[in-house]
Amino acid sequence: MAVYAALFLLVASVAGVLTVTADSPEIGFENPDYVVSDGETVEVEGQEYVVQISEIEESGGGHGGGGGGTSLVATIERNVTVEQSEAWANGSTVQVGEQEWRVEIAGENASEFTLVEVPDRQAILEADPQADNETVARDDGEYVVVTEDDESTLVPVEEYFPTPEERSYATGDSFAYADHTVTVDGVTADQAVLVWEATETESIEVEDEGIVTLVETDLVAHFADSSTLHLSSDIEGYESQVAQIEQFEQYNSGLFRVLILGLFSVVLLLGAAFIPSRY
Template identity: 70%
Template sequence: MAVYVALFVLIAGGAGVLTATADSPEIGFENPDFEVSEGDPIEVDGEEYVVAGVEGDDGAESSAVATIERNVTAEQSETWANESTVEVGDREWRVMITGEDPNEFTLVEELDRQAILEDDSQADNETVERDDGEYVVVTEDGESTLVPVEEYFPTPEERSYAEDDAFEYGDNTATVDNVTADQAVLVWEATETESIEIEGEAIVTIGETEFVANFPDASTVQLSSDIEGYEAQVAQIEQFQQYNSGLTRVLVLAFLSSLLLLGAAFIPSRY
């Protein structure tokens, strides 16, 4: 009985030592395509990216993330329907298109009549309707006068644009691409920021190339196009975990077997 107990203890001790001293393999790239930190440039397939941020998590590879960005110039367009209201240069305008086969449109300024009235201390804040039209009540020296709205309000500004004409629209220079009886189409080129998020130990496509990411520390990301090498490391880690799990089960079983044998040895005989 003592020999068997010693044998199981020896097995348990060996399994415990192997489990405690074995070093788990980790993902690592000896020669990554890129090893960069925040602010570093990356050129892939002729396109240049910049590392906008790296958020490693000190060993928690699954929660680590990096972001790379690049500026892309793309054509944008906008359609203005006839008689719609648009905002250009911090003012509102009405789009006016006339004719059956037009090649231009006119922007007619939309006056803020209410603001003009409120800014005039001598005028009532509302217009009045009479049988012969609309008026503004203006009071001067205690005497009120009805002024036709056509005379009181300034003449709205008008701006006409033909096809291929360009003008400032927001932060861009827009070109009149096409005008029909129903609408006008504007086009312009704008720079947009394209972002790609890279997660730890995940395969990401940048341009036309696939990379796998690794975070050796909290501020650095490695990118490697050696996908096969990465998959081989993953397989090695899985194999190690299987072996380690098996040794743990051997340790537990050997220990329980020793206790069972010791318990059986002290059971009193019935004879």
């Protein structure tokens, strides 16, 4: 009985030593395509990306790591140029600069449109101390009451207010609008379409061992430390390392079960040795 107990104890000891001393493999790249520090810019196929590394609350551990605490995440950003457009309907009012304008398109086969100034009549009347602040309507039209030397005169609005400014634009013409230089892309009887280029920020978040596509390149991300990101196109190498880690975890789990079973067998054998004989 003592011999069997010693044998199981030896097996359990060997399994325990192997479990404790075994080094767990970890993901790593000897020659990554890109090594980027926090805040640096990396160029991928002619496109520049800015990398920002930050910590987030960890929802689960990666390969070889435990859960809980925080984990690292990289935000990869680039500025891209996109085409934007806007349609102005015939008869609508638009704001260009500090002035309002009315869009006018003449004819079914028009190739241009006209912006007609919409004067701020209320502001003009309030700025004139001799004019009433409101126009008056008569049977023959609309008037402004102007008082001079205690004598009031009705002045037709067409004569009182300045002639509206007009600006015409044809297809292909450009002008300033809303902090952009816009180009007339097309004109129909119903509307005029304007196009311009604007810069937008494209943002991608990637966690440790995540796959990210930059331009048309697939890269696996790995944090060498809390401020350095490695990006590698060796996806097969990464998958091979993952397989090795999974195999190690299986072997380590098996050794742990051998350790428990060996210790249990030793206890069982020693316990059986002290059971009194019936004969």
